[in-house]
Amino acid sequence: MMRAILALVSGAIFGAGLALSGMMNPARVRGFLDLFGAWDTTLAFVMGGAMLVMAIAWTVQRRMAAPAIGPSFHLPGTALIDRRLIGGAVLFGIGWGLAGLCPGPAIASLGTALAPAAIFVAAMLAGMGLFRLTDRR
Amino acid sequence: MTLPGFPDAAPLEGFLGGMMIGLAAAIMLLGLGRIAGVSGLASRAMLIERGGAPWPVAILFVAGLVLGAILFGAAEPIEAVFPPHWAWLVAGGLFVGYGTRLGSGCTSGHGVCGMSRLSPRSLVATAVFMASGIATVALVNALGYGW
Numbered sequence: 303m304m305r306a307i308l309a310l311v312s313g314a315i316f317g318a319g320l321a322l323s324g325m326m327n328p329a330r331v332r333g334f335l336d337l338f339g340a341w342d343t344t345l346a347f348v349m350g351g352a353m354l355v356m357a358i359a360w361t362v363q364r365r366m367a368a369p370a371i372g373p374s375f376h377l378p379g380t381a382l383i384d385r386r387l388i389g390g391a392v393l394f395g396i397g398w399g400l401a402g403l404c405p406g407p408a409i410a411s412l413g414t415a416l417a418p419a420a421i422f423v424a425a426m427l428a429g430m431g432l433f434r435l436t437d438r439r
Numbered sequence: 440m441t442l443p444g445f446p447d448a449a450p451l452e453g454f455l456g457g458m459m460i461g462l463a464a465a466i467m468l469l470g471l472g473r474i475a476g477v478s479g480l481a482s483r484a485m486l487i488e489r490g491g492a493p494w495p496v497a498i499l500f501v502a503g504l505v506l507g508a509i510l511f512g513a514a515e516p517i518e519a520v521f522p523p524h525w526a527w528l529v530a531g532g533l534f535v536g537y538g539t540r541l542g543s544g545c546t547s548g549h550g551v552c553g554m555s556r557l558s559p560r561s562l563v564a565t566a567v568f569m570a571s572g573i574a575t576v577a578l579v580n581a582l583g584y585g586w
Contacts, residue, residue, distance in 0.1 A: 305471060305493075305495070305496060306495055306496075306499050308466055308467075308470045308471055309467075309471065309495070309496040309497075309499040309500045309503065310499040310500070310502060310503040310506070311466065311503065312463045312464075312466040312467045312470070312471075312475060312500060312503060313463070313499065313500035313501060313502060313503020313504045313506070313507060314463075314503040314504070314506045314507035314510065315459050315460075315462055315463040315466070315503075315507060316459070316460055316463035316464070316475065316477075316500075316503065316504055316507060316547075317503060317504040317505060317506065317507025317508040317509075317511070318456075318459060318507035318508065318510060318511040319456040319457065319458070319459025319460040319462075319463060319507075320456065320460065320504075320507075320508065321456070321507070321508050321511035321512060321515075321517050322452055322455060322456035322459060322511065323449075323452055323453045323454075323455070323456025323457055323459075323460070324449050324452060324453060324456070324518070325453075325456065326508060326517050326519055327517075327518050327519045327520060328519065328520060328521050328522065329519075329520035329521075329586070330447075330449075330518075330520075332576060332586075333447065335569075335572040335573050335575070335576040336573075336576050336577075336580070336585075337573045337576075337577070338573075338577050338580075339576075339577075339580055339585070340447070341445070342445065342447050342448055343442065343445050343448045343450070344447075344448045344449050344450065344452075344453040345453070346453075347448075347449075347450045347451075347453035347454045347457060348453040348454070348456055348457035348460065349457060349550060349551070349554075350454060350457060351453065351454040351455065351456070351457025351458040351459075351460070351461060352457040352458065352460040352461035352464065352551040352555075353457075353461065353551060353554055353555040354457075354458065354461060354555075355458050355461025355462055355464075355465055356461045356464050356465060356468075356551055356552060356555035356556075357555045358465075359461070359464070359465035359468050359469055359555075360468075360555055360556050362469060363468055363469060366469065368472065369468070369469060369470060369471055369472030369473075370469060370470045370471075371470055371471055371472075372471060372472050374472060375468075375472040376472055376473055376474075376492075377472075377474065378474065378543070378560075379560070380553070380556065380558035380559060380560050380561070381559060381560060382560055383559065383560055383563050386541055386542065386543075387542050387543065387560060387563065387564055387567075388542075388563070388564075388567055389538075389541055389542065390537075390538045390539065390540070390541030390542020390543065390564075391538065391542045391549075391563075391564040391565075391567035391568040391571065392538070392567060392568070392571045393534050393537055393538030393541060393542070393571075394534065394535055394538030394539050394542055394545060394568045394571070395538070395567065395568035395569065395570065395571025395572040395573075395574075395575060396534045396538070396571055396572070396575045397530070397531040397532065397533065397534025397535035397536075397538060398531070398534075398535060398546075398568065398571075398572045398575075399531075399571070399572040399573070399574070399575025399576045399579065400522075400527055400530050400531035400534065400575060400579070401522055401527050401528050401530070401531025401532065401535070402521075402522065402531075403528075403531060403532075403535070404477075404535060404545050404546045404547075405477040405478040405481055405535065405539060405545050405546075405547070406477040406504065406545075406546065406547050408532070408535075409477065409481060409501055409504045409505060410504045410505060410507065410508035411508065411519065412505050413505040413506065413508045413509035413512070414508050414509060414512045414517050414519070415517075415519050415521065418521040418522075418525070418528055421525050421528040421529060421532070422528040422529075422531060422532040422535075423532065424532065425528065425529045425530075425531070425532025425533045425536065426481075426532040426533070426535050426536035427481075427482075427485055427487065427536060428532070428533060428536060429532060429533040429534065429535065429536020429537035429538075429540075430478075430481075430482045430485075430487045430488075430536040430537065430539070430540050431487050431536075432533075432536070432537055433536070433537045433540040433541055434482075434487050434488070434540065437540075437541075
């Protein structure tokens, strides 16, 4: 039960943070990527604020044997840099630049701008499903 | 608050909203022992991904994202300008969905969580998807389709 509440609360704070920071505005996110045009620096401040808090969280995490709920941490490896990582990041960047949306703001927008968000999220899930169907690993 | 030279930027709102995003990711990490990576959690919530976070955690986090935005939007209007044609959304969504699964993360997992952990893997991924996004916008603008 506590686990469910924490997941919901975390998601809600994340969604409200996206809204406050202006990251639910695709034109603003696109503006950050428009480095050679009308560059909008806001996304850099969002990243800075988020990373500041998370950097503290990581130092706390290193002193903990287990999370508050559950037997152990489930964390991905940090070393592997392969063609999948690079290729995936290239493709993600293309989509991000085309629509001005990444997964978090797109899903959050389902509650506030249903029609465009639903089109993007449906296509995103189709892309995820396509990867799952075609991935040989 | 505005920045000299960048009249459209919202640095204070961005920084405060960013801290909320960091707090949300910290709750997932220290509370549940998980990375708050939205692409992975969304994929898991829709049962596209077999492994990863427990399904209830994934679906409730995703529901929370929507709820948080709705609650914020009830207090203050959320400014949002979407692409001018649905084709941008379809093409963008397909690339984002496929790419984030192939590359195992997006702006939240690699960007916020991985970079603050100084993960070389996430630092490379973030540099690459930002460069790719910048190149894409520059190309779209050069072709005369900027919006």
